[in-house]
Amino acid sequence: MKKFRNKYLMCAVMLLLSMGSAGHARAQSAAADLKAAAAAAPTTTQLSQGDPGGTNTGTISDVPVSNAKAGVTVGDVANQVGQNKIAINFVWTLVAGFLVMFMQAGFAMVEAGLCRVKNANHTYMMNFTVYACGLFAYWLIGFAIQMGGAAGNGNLGGLASLSGEHILTLFGTHWGLWGTKGMFLSGHTYDVGVMVIFLFEMVFMDTALTIVTGAAAERWKFLTFCVSSVLMGAFTYPLFGNWAWGGGWLSALGSNVGLGHGYCDFAGSGVVHAVGGLTALAVALVIGPRIGKFNRDGSSNPIQGHDISAVLVGCFILAFGWFGFNPGSTLGASAAGNLRIGTIAVDTMLAGCTGTFASILWMWITKGKPDASMAGNGLLAGLVAITAPSGFVSTVGAAIIGFVAGVLVCWSVAFVENKMKVDDPVGAISVHGTCGLWGVLSVGLFADGTSNYGGAWNGVNGSVTGLFYGDASQLVAQLIGIATLIGFVFTFSFILNWILDIVMGQRVSAETEVAGLDLPEMGALGYPEFVFKPEPSYMTMAEAQASA
Amino acid sequence: MAANNSQGRSFGLFLTGLTTACAGIAVMPGGLGVALLIVGLVILVASFAMFIKIKPLEGKPALGAQPAVMKLVGSALSAGGWIVALFGLHLTSSVGGRMAFAIIGLAISLVGVVVILPSACNKNAIWKA
Numbered sequence: 001m002k003k004f005r006n007k008y009l010m011c012a013v014m015l016l017l018s019m020g021s022a023g024h025a026r027a028q029s030a031a032a033d034l035k036a037a038a039a040a041a042p043t044t045t046q047l048s049q050g051d052p053g054g055t056n057t058g059t060i061s062d063v064p065v066s067n068a069k070a071g072v073t074v075g076d077v078a079n080q081v082g083q084n085k086i087a088i089n090f091v092w093t094l095v096a097g098f099l100v101m102f103m104q105a106g107f108a109m110v111e112a113g114l115c116r117v118k119n120a121n122h123t124y125m126m127n128f129t130v131y132a133c134g135l136f137a138y139w140l141i142g143f144a145i146q147m148g149g150a151a152g153n154g155n156l157g158g159l160a161s162l163s164g165e166h167i168l169t170l171f172g173t174h175w176g177l178w179g180t181k182g183m184f185l186s187g188h189t190y191d192v193g194v195m196v197i198f199l200f201e202m203v204f205m206d207t208a209l210t211i212v213t214g215a216a217a218e219r220w221k222f223l224t225f226c227v228s229s230v231l232m233g234a235f236t237y238p239l240f241g242n243w244a245w246g247g248g249w250l251s252a253l254g255s256n257v258g259l260g261h262g263y264c265d266f267a268g269s270g271v272v273h274a275v276g277g278l279t280a281l282a283v284a285l286v287i288g289p290r291i292g293k294f295n296r297d298g299s300s301n302p303i304q305g306h307d308i309s310a311v312l313v314g315c316f317i318l319a320f321g322w323f324g325f326n327p328g329s330t331l332g333a334s335a336a337g338n339l340r341i342g343t344i345a346v347d348t349m350l351a352g353c354t355g356t357f358a359s360i361l362w363m364w365i366t367k368g369k370p371d372a373s374m375a376g377n378g379l380l381a382g383l384v385a386i387t388a389p390s391g392f393v394s395t396v397g398a399a400i401i402g403f404v405a406g407v408l409v410c411w412s413v414a415f416v417e418n419k420m421k422v423d424d425p426v427g428a429i430s431v432h433g434t435c436g437l438w439g440v441l442s443v444g445l446f447a448d449g450t451s452n453y454g455g456a457w458n459g460v461n462g463s464v465t466g467l468f469y470g471d472a473s474q475l476v477a478q479l480i481g482i483a484t485l486i487g488f489v490f491t492f493s494f495i496l497n498w499i500l501d502i503v504m505g506q507r508v509s510a511e512t513e514v515a516g517l518d519l520p521e522m523g524a525l526g527y528p529e530f531v532f533k534p535e536p537s538y539m540t541m542a543e544a545q546a547s548a
Numbered sequence: 549m550a551a552n553n554s555q556g557r558s559f560g561l562f563l564t565g566l567t568t569a570c571a572g573i574a575v576m577p578g579g580l581g582v583a584l585l586i587v588g589l590v591i592l593v594a595s596f597a598m599f600i601k602i603k604p605l606e607g608k609p610a611l612g613a614q615p616a617v618m619k620l621v622g623s624a625l626s627a628g629g630w631i632v633a634l635f636g637l638h639l640t641s642s643v644g645g646r647m648a649f650a651i652i653g654l655a656i657s658l659v660g661v662v663v664i665l666p667s668a669c670n671k672n673a674i675w676k677a
Contacts, residue, residue, distance in 0.1 A: 136563070140570040171638055183574035221606070223555045227562060227599075234566070257637050259646070281661070285669045288611045294675040420666040421673075473643045479650035480633055486657045487630020491623050494665070498619065504599035509607025512550045520550030546610040546674055 027074075034060070034072045089155045089332030090192075092341075093200050096328020100203040103321030104131055104210060109314030110380075111214040112526075114305035114373060114426045118516025119218045120526030126213040126220070130229050134206040137233035141183055142205065143198055146238035148179020150246045154454065155332035156196055161188040165247050173256045175249035178242050200328065201241070204272050207325075208237050211276030214426035215284040216506075219291075219513050222521045224506050228283070228497060236496070237275055240489050244271045250484060253477045254460040260474030262458040263481040264447070266344075267329035269388030269439025274485045277433025281422065282494035287506045289423030291513055292535075292542035300417050301538055303425065308372050315376040322348055322383050326390040336454035344390045348383065351390075351402030355382020358406025366410075373427075374410060380431045381409035385439040389446055391453070392464045397446035404442075405435045437482050442466075444475030514543040550606065558598035565591030612672030619668045625660030629653040 042056040051057045063080045065072050108127035115123045134142075149165020152158065164180035182189040185198060209229050216225070243250040244265050254262035265271050294300050305311065326348045327341040359378020363371040382402030386393075389401060412430035416422050422429065449465035451457075457464050465471040500506060507513075512520040519525060534540070569588025575581040629652075636649020670676070 137566075140567060141573070183570060186574065219609075222551060223559055223599075226559055230563070230566065253637075258641075259637075285665055286614075288609075288669065288673065289675065291610050291674070294673070296675060296677075298675075420662060421670050422666060472647070476643055476646045476650055479647065479654065480637070483630050483633035483650055483653050483657065486654065486661060487627050487633070490661060491627045491630075494619075494623060494626075503596055503603070505603045505606060505609065507609035507611055508550065510610040511607055513610060517550075523551070542675070545677070 030074050034074065034077070038072055085334045086155075086157050086193075088334040089338070090196050092333040092338075093156065093196050093328060093331050096324035097196075097200040097203050099321045099324025100200075100207065100328065101131075101321075103203075103207060103318050103325070104128075106314045106317030106321060107207075107210045107214070109310040109317065110376065111217055111314075111426050113307040113310030113314060114214075115217050116303065116516070117306040117527055117530060117532065118518055118525075120306065120518065121522045121524060122222065122517035122526075123213070123217050124526065125222070125522055126217070126225055127210055129222075129226065130210045130213060131206055133226055133229040134209040134233035135202055137230045138202050138205050138238070139184065139198075140234060142234045142238040143185070143201065144180060144182040144238075145178045145235070146205075146241035147197060147201060147246045148181040149176060149242070149248075150179065150197070152247075153193075153197070153331060155330070155334075155336060155338070157193040159191075159193050159197060161191050161194060162197075165242075168249075174252075175256070176242065176247050176252065177249065178239060179246050197331070200331070201245075204268055204325075205233055205237050205241070207268075208272045208276035208279075209233055211273070211428050211432045212280045212283055214428035215280035215424045216287050217425045218517065219287060219507050220283070221505060221508050222517075224500055224504050227504065228500055228506075231496060231500075232279060232493070236279065236489065236493055237271075239492075240275055240485070241271050243484070244481070250481055251458045253480060254458050258473065259477035259480070260444075260471055261460045261462075261464045261477070263477050264392065264443050264457065264464050264474070265388045265440060265481065266391035266443075267326045267387045269384060269386075269436045270481055270485055272436075273384045273387060273432040274436030274440060274482075275489050277429050277431070277436050278485060278490040279493040279497075280424070280428045281416075281433055282490055283497050283506070284422050284424055284429065285494065286497045286501050289421070290425070291510065291546045292539040293423045294421060295538070298421065300421075300423075301536075303539075305373065305425075311373055311376050315379050319352055319379060319383060322352070322387075326387060329391065330453070337452045340391065340451060340453075343395075346395060347390045347393060347398035348386055350395055350398045351382040351386030351405070352379050353382070354399045354402035355379055355385070355406035355409075358382075358403045359410055362407050362410045374413070377409050377413070377427045377431050378406040381405040381435040384432055384435040385442065387436075388439040389443045392443060392447035392451050392466075394446075394448050394450070397442075397448065401439070401442045401446060405438055408438055409435055437485065440478050440481055440485070441475075444478035447471075447474060510543075510546040514547055552602075552605075554598070554602045554605075558595050558602065561591060561595035561598060565589070565593075565595055610674045612674055612676075614669050615671055618671065619665065622660045622664030622668055625664060626657045627660075629655065629657030629660065632656055 037060045041059045041061040063072050063076055065076050108124050112120050112123040151160050151163045162181050165176045166178050168175045168177055209232055242248040250263035253259040327344045330338045332338045356379040360370045360375045363374045382405045385401050385405035386398050409430050412434040413427050416429050445466045447464040447466035448469050449463040451463050467475045565588050569585050572581045572585030633650045633653030636646050
C-alpha cells in the first residue's frame with residue numbers, strides 16, 4: 001500500500017512538473033513571439049518614407065509597454081485589447097448619441113411645419129429650448145435617479161461608480177425604485193464611462209421631452225413649458241427610465257417573479273416614446289384645444305400647417321437620427337452580441353418603410369388621397385414601434401410591426417381627435433403614445449430568441465423570446481410595463497401639469513392665441529416679411545367669440 | 549400681457565432654487581447639504597409664489613373650468629388599474645392569471661384615461677358655448 005501511494009505521489013509530482021514546464025515553455029514561446037514581432041516592426045526610417053497602403057501603420061510598436069526594459073509583454077497586449085474593446089464601444093455609443101441629438105432638429109421642423117405660420121417662432125423655440133431645459137435638469141438630478149444604480153455594464157468599462165440604487169424589499173424580493181449616484185456628475189461619477197452613458201441617455205431623455213411640445217403647440221405658455229420640461233427631465237422620465245433601464249423593478253420582473261426577461265425595451269418605445277406621448281396627452285388634456293379646432297356640435301376643423309416641406313424633411317432627419325437611437329442602444333460595437341447592430345439598423349429601416357406604406361395606403365384608400373402629413377407620421381409610427389423590439393426581432397417581424405403601426409397611427413389620430421376631443425396639432429399622442437405602447441407590446445409577441453447580448457438580458461439567462469416563439473410570460477412582463485406607463489407615468493404627468501396649471505397657468509391668453517404666439521411670447525415673428533393669408537371663416541368666428 | 553421680465557425673473561429663481569436644492573441633496577449627509585437643501589426649497593417656494601402672483605396679469609385663456617372631482621376620479625382610475633395589474637403578480641403565479649390581471653388593470657386605467665378625463669377636461673370647453 002505504501003509503495004503504491006509513493007508511486008502515485010511520484011506520478012503526481014512528475015505531472016505537475018511537466019505541466020509547469022509546458023506552461024513555462026508556452027510563456028517563453030509567447031515572449032519570443034512578441035520579441036520577434038517587435039523586431040520586425042517598421043523602423044523610424046521606414047516610417048519616414050510614408051505609408052500609402054497602410055501596411056506599416058498600427059503595429060506592435062503602438063502597444064504601450066508597462067516596462068521599457070522588458071519590452072512588450074502578453075500583459076501589455078491583453079491590456080491593449082481590453083482598451084480597444086472599450087474604446088470601440090465608447091466611440092460607437094458617442095457617435096450614436098450625436099445622431100440622436102440631431103433628431104432635435106427633425107422634431108423642430110416637423111412640429112413647426114405642422115403649425116400655423118403665426119406660431120412658427122414659438123414652436124421652433126420650444127424645440128430649441130427643451131434641449132437646454134432637459135439637459136440641465138438631467139445633469140442636476142435626473143441622471144442620478146435614472147442611472148445612479150446602473151453599475152455592471154461591461155460594454156463601457158463596468159460603470160462601477162454608479163452603485164447606488166434605492167431598493168424596496170417587498171414580499172421577500174428586492175425592487176429597485178430610483179438611483180442615488182451621479183448628481184452633477186461629480187465625485188466618483190466623474191468617470192470616462194459615466195460621461196459616455198450620460199450623453200447617450202441624456203439625448204434619449206430630450207427626445208421624450210420634445211415630443212410633448214408638439215401636442216401643446218400653438219397655445220402653450222413658454223414659461224410653463226420651460227418649468228414643465230425641467231420637471232419632466234428631472235423626475236418623470238428618469239423614474240420610469242430607472243425602472244426599465246437603470247436596474248429598477250420593471251427590468252427585474254424576470255429574475256424576481258419569473259416573467260420572461262423582465263420588462264424589455266431595447267431602445268425606448270416605452271421609456272422614451274410612450275413616456276413622451278402619454279405626457280403629451282396629459283398636457284393636451286389640461287391645456288385644452290386650440291380656438292376654432294372644434295365646433296359646437298363636436299365636429300373638428302382641420303388646421304393646416306404652414307410648411308409641409310419642413311415636415312417631410314424633418315421626418316427624414318428623424319429617420320437618420322434613428323440609426324443612432326436603435327443600433328446605438330447596444331452601447332457598443334464590440335463583444336457581447338453587439339455585432340447585431342447591422343440587424344438592428346435594417347429592422348429600423350424596414351419598420352419605417354412599412355409604416356410609411358401602411359399610412360399612405362390607409363389614407364389613399366379611405367380618404368382618396370395619399371396625405372403627406374400622415375405619410376410622415378406613418379414613417380415615424382413605424383420607427384417608434386420598432387424601437388423597443390429592434391434588438392430582438394427578425395426583419396419579417398420588423399416589417400409587420402411597422403405596418404401595423406402605420407395603420408394604428410391613422411386610426412389613433414382620428415380616435416383622439418373625434419372621440420376623445422383632444423386637440424393634438426402634430427399627432428404626437430398617436431405617433432409616440434399609441435405606437436410606443438404597440439412597440440412595447442410587440443416585444444412580447446415577436447422577439448424571436450436569436451439575439452445574444454452576452455448570454456443574458458436583465459439578469460436572466462438566454463435570449464428574449466416572445467409569445468409567437470414560445471414564451472407567453474414575456475408578454476405579461478410587457479403588459480405590466482404598459483400598465484405602468486399608463487397608470488403611473490400618465491397619471492403622474494397629468495397631476496403635475498394640473499398643479500402647474502393652477503399655479504402658473506398652462507395656456508396663453510385668448511388674445512395671444514388669436515394673434516399668434518410669435519410676437520406676444522417671443523417678441524418676433526418667425527417670418528417677418530410674410531403677408532399673412534386671412535384665416536378660414538370658422539376660425540375668425542371662433543377667435544372673435546373667444547376674445548369676447 | 550404675454551412674456552415679460554417678471555416671467556424671466558421667476559424662471560431664473562426657479563432654476564436657482566432647483567440647483568441649490570439638488571446641490572444640497574448631492575452633498576448629503578452633512579450640515580452643508582441640509583443647509584443647501586433648505587435654502588433651495590425656500591427659493592423654489594419663492595419662485596412658485598412669483599408664478600402665482602404674475603398669473604392673473606397674463607390675461608384670460610380660452611379654457612373653461614374643468615371639474616376637479618371628475619379629474620381626480622379619472623386619475624384615481626388610471627392609477628388604480630396599475631395597482632390591480634401589480635397586485636395580480638402576487639395573487640397568482642400562473643402566466644394566464646397574471647395576464648388576466650394585467651389586462652383587467654389596463655382596462656380600468658383606460659376607462660380613466662380615455663373616457664373620464666377627456667369628459668372632465670371638455671365639460672365646459674369653450675367650443676361648447
